Amino acid sequence: MKTFYPKDLSPVEVQTILQGAVTPRPIAFASTVDRDGNPNLSPFSFFNMFSANPPILIFSPSRRVRDNSVKHTLENVGEVPEVVIHIVGYERVEQMSLASTEYPRGVNEFEKSGLTALKSDLVAPLRVKEAAVAMECKVLEIKPLGIGGGAGNLVICEVIAIHLDEKILDEKGVIDPHKLDPVARLGGSWYSRITPDSLFQIPKPLTNLGIGVDQIPEQIRNSPILTGNNLGRLGNVMKLPSDAELADFSQSEEIQEMRRRFVNDRDSWIDHLHLRAKEELEKGQVDLAWKYLLQKG
Secondary structure (H helix, E strand, C coil): CCCCCHHHCCHHHHHHHHHHHCCCEECEEEEEECCCCCEEEEEECCEEEEEECCEEEEECCCCCCCCCCCCHHHHHHHHCCEEEEEECEHHHHHHHHHHCCCCCCCCCHHHHHCCCEECCCCCCCCEECCCCEEEEEEEEEEEECCCCCCCCEEEEEEEEEEEECHHHECCCCCECHHHHCEEEECCCCCEEECCHHHCCCCCCCCCCCCCCHHHCCHHHHCCCCCCHHHHHHHCCCCCCCCHHHHHHHHCCHHHHHHHHHCCCCHHHHHHHHHHHHHHHHHCCCHHHHHHHHCCCC
8 A cells, every 4th residue: 555645745646646536426518608698618527516505516626737827717707707517418518628729819619619509587697508417507606625736616606597308218217327428528538337247236225224234143244255335235224034934945956956066075065055145146137146145054
């Protein structure tokens, strides 16, 4: 393990480490205008949602590390405290990246990036026609975090209108991540996207009071076969199978065959039980996994 202390590093070194570690980051494709109505369009990956009631988004146009200058977006929201924040899909990522070019003030990034500007409903900044999600916001506060190069400026925004392309919605009217196909920022020049094999679901322990990993028998908890993810899923159950359920399962053909096969090899018996449990966990069959793990030799 290599340890770094930010006070001993340059701002560039700190930024490189943080941007490489805190990933993937969602991207706010922000549209703003200055006091004369000149549009600006730029992406920011220091961004996320922080409240639903009220609906609050925050993004941070940091001061440039190399010369401590500020970005046009930050100047604009200071002059006109409104912004349209877009979520961009993979098919537009190159155009979004082009809009991040440091053009001189007054240059229209909508035109430079080849994106279509639409009039917003409630705010002055224009919105991007091609974006699947556009959120019109009023800026509540701009909170500077420092005065040196690399210092962030939290632009706290309240969402007052949301535009969704119906093409990204599923049959229930909920945003489908596959259809949205959002891009995210990593370190350096790296981006990421959602692919069919990169999505997975985890049951949230919101109402269920899971037993916790600490209540898993030590032999299972210290298994060289089960991963931390496997243990987390096992610890999310409210109760273990009953003695009757375990006794019934022990009479299954598979378990009986395994007993005969490993009658003189307890270590292999345990390993095979854990392997079968792991297979079932990866299929989401948690109760069945527990039945394998709790079989007695």
